Amino acid sequence: VQLQASGGGLVQAGGSLRLSCAASGGTFSSYYMGWFRQAPGKEREFVAAINWSGGSTMYADSVKGRFTVSRDNAKNTVFLQMNSLKPEDTAVYYCAADLSLVGYSRRTAEHRYWGRGTQVTVSS
Numbered sequence: 001v002q003l004q005a006s007g008g009g010l011v012q013a014g015g016s017l018r019l020s021c022a023a024s025g026g027t028f029s030s031y032y033m034g035w036f037r038q039a040p041g042k043e044r045e046f047v048a049a050i051n052w053s054g055g056s057t058m059y060a061d062s063v064k065g066r067f068t069v070s071r072d073n074a075k076n077t078v079f080l081q082m083n084s085l086k087p088e089d090t091a092v093y094y095c096a097a098d099l100s101l102v103g104y105s106r107r108t109a110e111h112r113y114w115g116r117g118t119q120v121t122v123s124s
Helices: none
Strands: 002-006 009-012 017-024 031-038 045-050 057-059 067-072 077-082 091-099 118-123
Touching (some): 002 091, 017 091, 045 077, 057 067
Antiparallel strands (some): 017 077, 031 045, 031 091, 091 118
């Protein structure tokens, strides 16, 4: 499966952005999906995950209550709605996927497929 993230940009603190990740080349509903981010000089970190149906989600503590992950299997797309953005949310955001009809993962090693990132910059 090929993944393409979009929707990043520059926003002021307290603002919102919605990231999208379009998938092609596979049966999208067979994959669990994850969002990760990497700030300059830091390791890539988990942000959110969603299972194949969208019925189960998981978030990093740092974004819980502010970010919402969802998916539209008919459109082969996963979304990350980001509200109340903070300067520390500034990073390149990546979507990732792996095959499973059971659960999801917060580990980068358990996502075999990655899209190119999209830059999110939050100004103070």
